[in-house]
Amino acid sequence: MDLYHNFWSRRDPRTLGWGGIADARLVFPLLVGYVYFVKYAGPRWMKDRKPYELKSAILAYNALTVIANAYFVVRMVDLSFVSGEYSLFCQGINYHSPTATDMAILNLGWWYGFVRVADLLDTVFFVLRKKYSQITHLHVLHHFLVVFSAWFYVNFGGDGQPVLGACVNASVHVVMYSYYFFAALGPSVRKYLWWKRYLTELQIMQFVVLLIHMAITLFHDCGYPRPLALLALSQGFLGLGLFINFYVRSYLQLNRLNANNGKDVKVK
16 A cells, blocks of 8 residues: 555646546556457457458548647647757756646647557557458557556656657657558559668667667756656667567568578579
8 A cells, every 4th residue: 555655646746637648547448448359359359250441541540640740749849849948958847836838748748648549540440451460469569558658657747858759759650650641542652662661760769769868867867757767768678679579570580581582592
């Protein structure tokens, strides 16, 4: 009980009483339901059904996701760094006497949390189209942790040092969902999407940059809570490891296998 009370005693008073993405009674059942549906209930329900044709829905979804992420980046950068109220190097959190800018950033982050919840539709579309090979452990874990993190940071400190990371991440999503949009147009466009591999490289670079940026708070005291920094770093290292593993298996090992197959053909 002491651990429980100690945990909740660190709650951000500025967002106390906020609902939606800040409400564990909504977020946790949603995440449990998400995993259950995409791993068990969904595939079982689709077993004797034909894959759904969802091209129009997917195009609209990808386009709206690009717009939402682009708006978030522009608005957040304007509120924080362009305004001159935020430091790119190290930025703390003002829990007890927040400025109007602090509250505007928190409010924007709260709304953006719903965009990350909408990202769960990625997996739902895979289920409805019977693209089960796309529903990897990395894919499901990534979406699960993103929504969980949105809930956590809204409740315990959604501004400060992670703001730069959120802007970088949203920028990466603009690129990713632009790719998905064009890929969904069909085979006539896909031949121009040779840069798919570089999306994963971009995500890996993102984690490296954000880990370095967050590590600054461990050596330079700017008022950002160390427990939040350690949590962010642990999540960052986990994400980096997962994406590197995916990259090695999907590209490096595959290229090596193709090269070996080519040599075998020449020998024959």
